[in-house]
Amino acid sequence: MTSASRAATASGIRAAARRAPLLWALAGVLALGASVAVAVTVGPADIGVADVWSVIVAHLGGDPAAADVTPIRDGIVWDLRLPRTLLAAVCGAGLAVCGAVLQSLLRNPLADPFVLGVSSGASTGAVLVVVLGVGGGALSVPGGAFLGAVGSFALVMLLSHSLGGTPDRVVLAGVAAMQLFSSLTSFVVMTAADAETTRGVLFWLLGSLGGAGWTDVGTGTAVLVLVLAVCLGHGRTLDAFAFGQDAASALGVHVARTRLVLLCATALLTAALVASAGAIGFVGLVLPHAVRALTGPGHARLLPLCALAGAVFLVWVDTLARTVLAPKEVPVGVVTSLIGVPAFVLVLHRTRRAR
Amino acid sequence: MTLNAERVSRTAGGRPILDGVELGLRPGVMTGLLGPNGSGKSTLLRLLAGVLTPTSGVVTLDGRPLDRLGRREVARRVAVVEQQADTLVEVSVRDVVRLGRIPHRRAWAPESAADEEAVADALARTGLTGQAGRLWHTLSGGERQRVQIARALAQQPRELLLDEPTNHLDIQHQLDVLALVAALPVTSVVALHDLNLAAMYCDHLVVLSAGRVVARGGPAEVLTADLVAEVYGVHAEITRTGPDERPHVRFLGTLRG
Structure with missing residues (x-):
């Protein structure tokens, strides 16, 4: 295909996506449903989509015993794989939305909760509560994660502001914060020094959906819905940031207030996700760029489709992570980084060309 | 009635950027804002747009202070074109x-x-x-x-503010942009570096120097050899040519040179 015809095809797809956003949203929802259903069947123990359906119907009907499967299989589906797959969907959706919002708000195509050190800060906050018992029981794990996320965000903003505030400085400050908080997390986990230590470090630094339970799914979904609603309510405001803060202000946007609200919202969502799945990197960086190429820059379309694409993406990445070296499990963050780093380089190249 | 700056001052880090500037726009008039770099042109435009707030003094829109109006309400009346927008x-x-x-x-x-x-x-x-x-x-x-x-x-908008919109453009596009703005049925303020472009297109000129207004009036009135020497530190010869006798500035060298 010549580059001209490729560009024509791309713009044709884009035009179609803009004309029929509802159709794409519907396709996304169907793809997500199918992905969850199929991903749950993947793995040892021969479980089919029909079994999954039967288990879900039985449990939602209030009578788990009615499922047409053995109790062991019922347990695998309902207690292990379903919450895990749903948490993957929630994390993927949340991280992609956070990435899209941060990229627009900070006018930085490389922004994402992981690159900016927010995820690492949340990890540190969470392990301080889990391992050292900071807060003396008054602070929950998500609460600690939120304070950690806000703390590292504040550090990155302060640092990048003092360095001049250009997009590359923000990323450099983020990298510094990420390293700092990752080391702090490792250090805190090591002080616990029991058999679980290494696993614990891997969980908080690289992310894992292995420990997912229904509480995680519930909390994650609630925070996701709340934050997504806040971000969608600010959709047009986010559009206004395309040409910078002054331009946004001249279009009637309260810049400081918007930044505060949206930075807190993304920190809250990141914290909720990190508290149950650790710091999964690069999902928030990669997905928004892919989706933006399809929907164009308008956030009213971009954000919901980012959520759907992120959800489908992480469901499959997690499935890959738990099956590729079975019975050993690869931390999901390793897989997202393997995919994410080349994409990171690609984005860097594109922004250089755009200058 | 339209945008009015009443004795507005703005300091940044203790240094005065604007010092008691009065500026009243007249409806439908294109005002050129002149002055060397650092004279406060951009800051004045940002105050007029409500993007910055004055340290003292007040900017009013139809007699109402900008900070009493909502940001959105201001943006429905006053539009801004920046020097070089990019995304x-x-x-x-x-x-x-x-x-x-x-x-x-x-x-x-x-x-x-x-x-x-x-x-x-x-x-x-x-x-x-x-x-x-x-x-x-x-x-x-x-x-x-x-x-x-x-x-x-x-x-x-009824008011349009442009901050050096012709910077980085070749001469054809400079003329093109200013002709476009001049033909619009809006009240406009254009910060400009090029005195001759200002003389060609603006109905009214305001000259800033070190944060103060040092001259205002029609182009023929404002653009004099004395003013150019005083404000820019440059020797110039002003001629009046063409059918409407707009002034034309020919630079002869810096005062020091």
């Missing part, structure tokens, strides 16, 4: 012009017929109707400025 987002010309509708739309409301009409009208008035699908990063500097003016027009 890393892949946006089309139409996307950029649509941004101008933001102050007119509520958070969850879909695009209305009035929005579409305003965008189409802004594209038509800037001659961009056929280019609406082009991507921002493929446009030349002159085309980008034209798109920003279209975006400003989509705001349906």
Whole structure:
């Protein structure tokens, strides 16, 4: 295909996506449903989509015993794989939305909760509560994660502001914060020094959906819905940031207030996700760029489709992570980084060309 | 009545940027804002747009202080074109012009017929109707400025503020942009470096030096050899040629030189 015809095809797809956003949203929802259903069947123990359906119907009907499967299989589906797959969907959706919002708000195509050190800060906050018992029981794990996320965000903003505030400085400050908080997390986990230590470090630094339970799914979904609603309510405001803060202000946007609200919202969502799945990197960086190429820059379309694409993406990445070296499990963050780093380089190249 | 700056001052880090500036716009008039770098032109424009607030003094719109009006309400009246706008987002010309509708739309409301009409009208008035699908990063500097003016027009402003809109443009596009602005039925303020362009297109000139207004009036009145020497430190010869006798400045060298 010549580059001209490729560009024509791309713009044709884009035009179609803009004309029929509802159709794409519907396709996304169907793809997500199918992905969850199929991903749950993947793995040892021969479980089919029909079994999954039967288990879900039985449990939602209030009578788990009615499922047409053995109790062991019922347990695998309902207690292990379903919450895990749903948490993957929630994390993927949340991280992609956070990435899209941060990229627009900070006018930085490389922004994402992981690159900016927010995820690492949340990890540190969470392990301080889990391992050292900071807060003396008054602070929950998500609460600690939120304070950690806000703390590292504040550090990155302060640092990048003092360095001049250009997009590359923000990323450099983020990298510094990420390293700092990752080391702090490792250090805190090591002080616990029991058999679980290494696993614990891997969980908080690289992310894992292995420990997912229904509480995680519930909390994650609630925070996701709340934050997504806040971000969608600010959709047009986010559009206004395309040409910078002054331009946004001249279009009637309260810049400081918007930044505060949206930075807190993304920190809250990141914290909720990190508290149950650790710091999964690069999902928030990669997905928004892919989706933006399809929907164009308008956030009213971009954000919901980012959520759907992120959800489908992480469901499959997690499935890959738990099956590729079975019975050993690869931390999901390793897989997202393997995919994410080349994409990171690609984005860097594109922004250089755009200058 | 329109935008008025009443004895506005602005300091940054203890240093005065603007010092007691009075500026009253007259409806439909294109005012040129002149002065060397650092004289406070950009700051004055940002105060007029309400993007910055004055340290003392007040900017009013139809007699009401800007800070009493909502940001959105101001943006529905006053539009700004920056010196050099750029974005890393892949946006089309139409996307950029649509941004101008933001102050007119509520958070969850879909695009209305009035929005579409305003965008189409802004594209038509800037001659961009056929280019609406082009991507921002493929446009030349002159085309980008034209798109920003279209975006400003989509705001349906009565006041238009432009901060050195001709910087970085070749001469054809400089004339093109200023002719476009001069023909618009709005009250406009244009910060400019080029004295001859200001003399050609503006109805009224205001000259800033070190944060104070040092001259104001019609181009013929304001642009004198003495003023150019005093404000810019440059020897100049002013001639009046052409049918409307607009002044023309010929530079002869710096005062020191």
